[in-house]
Amino acid sequence: MLLYYLDLAGVAVFAASGVIAARDRGLDAFGLLVVAAVTAIGGGTLRDLLLDRHPIFWISDSWYVIVIIAAAALTVAYLRFWPAPRTPLLVADALGLGLFALSGAQVAEAAQCPPLIVILLGTMTGVTGGVLRDVLTAQVPLILRREIYATAAVSGIAVYLGLGAFGVAQPIALAVGMLVVVILRLLAVRRDLHLPALGRA
Amino acid sequence: MLLYYLDLAGVAVFAASGVIAARDRGLDAFGLLVVAAVTAIGGGTLRDLLLDRHPIFWISDSWYVIVIIAAAALTVAYLRFWPAPRTPLLVADALGLGLFALSGAQVAEAAQCPPLIVILLGTMTGVTGGVLRDVLTAQVPLILRREIYATAAVSGIAVYLGLGAFGVAQPIALAVGMLVVVILRLLAVRRDLHLPALGRA
Amino acid sequence: MLLYYLDLAGVAVFAASGVIAARDRGLDAFGLLVVAAVTAIGGGTLRDLLLDRHPIFWISDSWYVIVIIAAAALTVAYLRFWPAPRTPLLVADALGLGLFALSGAQVAEAAQCPPLIVILLGTMTGVTGGVLRDVLTAQVPLILRREIYATAAVSGIAVYLGLGAFGVAQPIALAVGMLVVVILRLLAVRRDLHLPALGRA
Numbered sequence: 001m002l003l004y005y006l007d008l009a010g011v012a013v014f015a016a017s018g019v020i021a022a023r024d025r026g027l028d029a030f031g032l033l034v035v036a037a038v039t040a041i042g043g044g045t046l047r048d049l050l051l052d053r054h055p056i057f058w059i060s061d062s063w064y065v066i067v068i069i070a071a072a073a074l075t076v077a078y079l080r081f082w083p084a085p086r087t088p089l090l091v092a093d094a095l096g097l098g099l100f101a102l103s104g105a106q107v108a109e110a111a112q113c114p115p116l117i118v119i120l121l122g123t124m125t126g127v128t129g130g131v132l133r134d135v136l137t138a139q140v141p142l143i144l145r146r147e148i149y150a151t152a153a154v155s156g157i158a159v160y161l162g163l164g165a166f167g168v169a170q171p172i173a174l175a176v177g178m179l180v181v182v183i184l185r186l187l188a189v190r191r192d193l194h195l196p197a198l199g200r201a
Numbered sequence: 202m203l204l205y206y207l208d209l210a211g212v213a214v215f216a217a218s219g220v221i222a223a224r225d226r227g228l229d230a231f232g233l234l235v236v237a238a239v240t241a242i243g244g245g246t247l248r249d250l251l252l253d254r255h256p257i258f259w260i261s262d263s264w265y266v267i268v269i270i271a272a273a274a275l276t277v278a279y280l281r282f283w284p285a286p287r288t289p290l291l292v293a294d295a296l297g298l299g300l301f302a303l304s305g306a307q308v309a310e311a312a313q314c315p316p317l318i319v320i321l322l323g324t325m326t327g328v329t330g331g332v333l334r335d336v337l338t339a340q341v342p343l344i345l346r347r348e349i350y351a352t353a354a355v356s357g358i359a360v361y362l363g364l365g366a367f368g369v370a371q372p373i374a375l376a377v378g379m380l381v382v383v384i385l386r387l388l389a390v391r392r393d394l395h396l397p398a399l400g401r402a
Numbered sequence: 403m404l405l406y407y408l409d410l411a412g413v414a415v416f417a418a419s420g421v422i423a424a425r426d427r428g429l430d431a432f433g434l435l436v437v438a439a440v441t442a443i444g445g446g447t448l449r450d451l452l453l454d455r456h457p458i459f460w461i462s463d464s465w466y467v468i469v470i471i472a473a474a475a476l477t478v479a480y481l482r483f484w485p486a487p488r489t490p491l492l493v494a495d496a497l498g499l500g501l502f503a504l505s506g507a508q509v510a511e512a513a514q515c516p517p518l519i520v521i522l523l524g525t526m527t528g529v530t531g532g533v534l535r536d537v538l539t540a541q542v543p544l545i546l547r548r549e550i551y552a553t554a555a556v557s558g559i560a561v562y563l564g565l566g567a568f569g570v571a572q573p574i575a576l577a578v579g580m581l582v583v584v585i586l587r588l589l590a591v592r593r594d595l596h597l598p599a600l601g602r603a
Contacts, residue, residue, distance in 0.1 A: 022345075025345050026346075027345065028349065028351075028352055029352070030351040030352040030355045031344060031345075031350060031351045031352065033351070034324060034325075034328065034344065034351040035344075037321060037325075038325070045251070049250060049251075049451060050447070050451075050458055050461065051457075051461070052456040052457070054253040055252075055253070056251055058318070059251065059252070059314060059318060059322070060313075060314065060315075060318075062315045062317050062318060065317040065318060065321055066317070112462075113461060113462065114462075114464045116464050116467040116468070117460070117461060117462075117464060117467060120439060120467055121461075123436060124436075124439075124440070127436065131538065135336060135537060136332065136342060136344070136345070137345065138341050138342065138345065140540050141538060141540065143433060143436065143437075143538070144424075144427050144429065144433075144538070144539065144540065145428075148430065149433060150430075150432040150433045150435070150436040151430055151431070151432040151433065154432045223546075226546050227547075228546065229550065229552075229553055230553070231552040231553040231556045232545060232546075232551060232552045232553065234552070235525060235526075235529065235545065235552040236545075238522060238526075239526070246452070250451060250452075255454040256453075256454070257452055259519070260452065260453070260515060260519060260523075261514075261515065261516075261519075263516045263518050263519060266518045266519060266522055267518070336537060337533065337543060337545070337546070338546065339542050339543065339546065
């Protein structure tokens with residue numbers, strides 16, 4: 001039940017982020033909707049495919065598609081009548097990252113995956129929607145930019161697992177984990193926070 | 202049975218579109234074949250994965266791979282001996298879009314998905330092959346261009362569902378839906394038809 | 403058992419190739435790890451999804467993730483203290499291509515796929531990790547470059563199937579097939595070997 005609302009919320013914010021990313025590409029209404037839908041359902045679909053959960057979360061329940069259409073329409077309307085906030089894509093993406101990273105982690109945990117794999121699956125669930133969006137709209141994936149990104153997802157999931165190990169109730173642990181992801185990510189964008197880059201000699 | 206021939210035809214035209222898109226990239230014969238094969242089977246594979254239909258349509262039947270090889274070879278030969286038509290990629294892509302959009306819709310309908318999801322799944326089945334082709338050959342995805350694209354798939358599937366609701370026989374409804382996709386798409390390319398773009402204030 | 407070690411080795415070299423490809427992109431440690439992990443598990447995950455093998459190879463066994471982390475860390479350390487070899491990405495990629503192409507072929511063969519499909523599935527298993535890596539790091543996919551690439555995978559798998567048909571023991575046939583892929587690919591890079599390009603008139 002909790003998972004259901006997590007997924008609905010993640011779908012809504014990622015749909016909005018898809019519209020924002022695609023808005024200057026000259027797409028018509030249905031083109032925007034397809035980009036929004038793929039962004040919105042990408043991460044959760046990968047999660048369900050990898051864990052062999054069928055039917056895939058959005059396939060037997062029309063509400064997901066309705067939420068995508070509504071979120072996309074509201075985003076279009078908002079962008080038309082109000083000045084866009086400076087970083088709307090980054091905010092919507094941060095929320096989607098947090099929601100889906102924790103939803104992926106929770107499902108992987110329920111499927112008895114070991115902790116390292118809970119972290120990997122949660123992170124992949126969180127980042128996939130955004131990567132698909134960026135590839136579809138031919139932009140450099142956010143995950144490649146310099147500020148904390150995957151690190152935010154990994155940290156939030158680790159906090160969730162840690163709190164669970166200390167006996168904190170799951171809804172609270174999920175909420176705290178999600179907040180960690182979103183706050184880390186937004187701070188990173190605001191203040192250009194980043195860990196030291198690796199790989200360069 | 203009908204679905205089998207739809208898939209074979211879609212595979213053939215998408216394989217041709219893969220060869221056309223990759224032809225100037227200096228790929229050798231097997232490189233071209235891999236691009237052609239991924240383009241050809243991408244949409245139907247996603248359809249089967251999402252709906253948990255196993256074995257995936259091309260996995261237990263060699264005919265699909267044979268058709269891909271034949272279509273790719275014919276396309277190479279054609280391009281070598283005749284002047285390329287002005288928009289061969291767009292024509293092959295339009296046919297593939299129509300065939301796979303309707304095949305995806307038909308399978309989703311048979312799996313009892315609600316209408317909105319039939320439309321989404323059919324559209325994703327139709328556009329995936331082309332998106333993979335464009336990403337693999339490092340081009341801007343067709344779906345991002347300005348003319349009607351996703352809209353063609355959505356409209357054709359809606360016509361198919363509408364005709365079915367009025368009791369029209371399925372093979373006829375499928376054929377009409379497919380024609381709607383192909384004609385809308387080709388008209389869009391010819392005349393630069395497009396719906397108003399959204400998202401820009 | 404043999405397959406298990408093939409997969410572990412493929413995961414390690416593809417993880418290294420992911421780190422090498424992403425090293426100049428300014429990613430932090432977890433960003434690098436995510437790129438390394440996706441590159442490492444991409445091909446085998448596609449293989450398992452397409453053949454409906456669950457759990458996916460890395461989902462119930464933490465060793466894969468541990469190997470990815472170790473391989474990524476060693477690669478980072480190596481790149482920091484030694485001068486990079488001239489073509490480290492190409493060497494790691496060639497090894498991964500060979501290992502996963504043959505592992506994919508072997509699994510497809512065990513699933514009773516016909517030979518053409520064994521070749522296609524093996525090739526897709528081999529090339530997917532590298533394609534995901536190149537898309538994630540926004541580079542032109544290696545598979546599109548001019549030298550022998552898909553051809554190396556196809557040839558190695560064909561040799562493996564041929565040796566099997568002549569009654570050669572499977573571990574030997576696998577090893578020879580793998581060597582064929584790696585040697586063909588490395589020779590191609592060293593000497594700029596390529597088959598004639600097709601598609602241009």
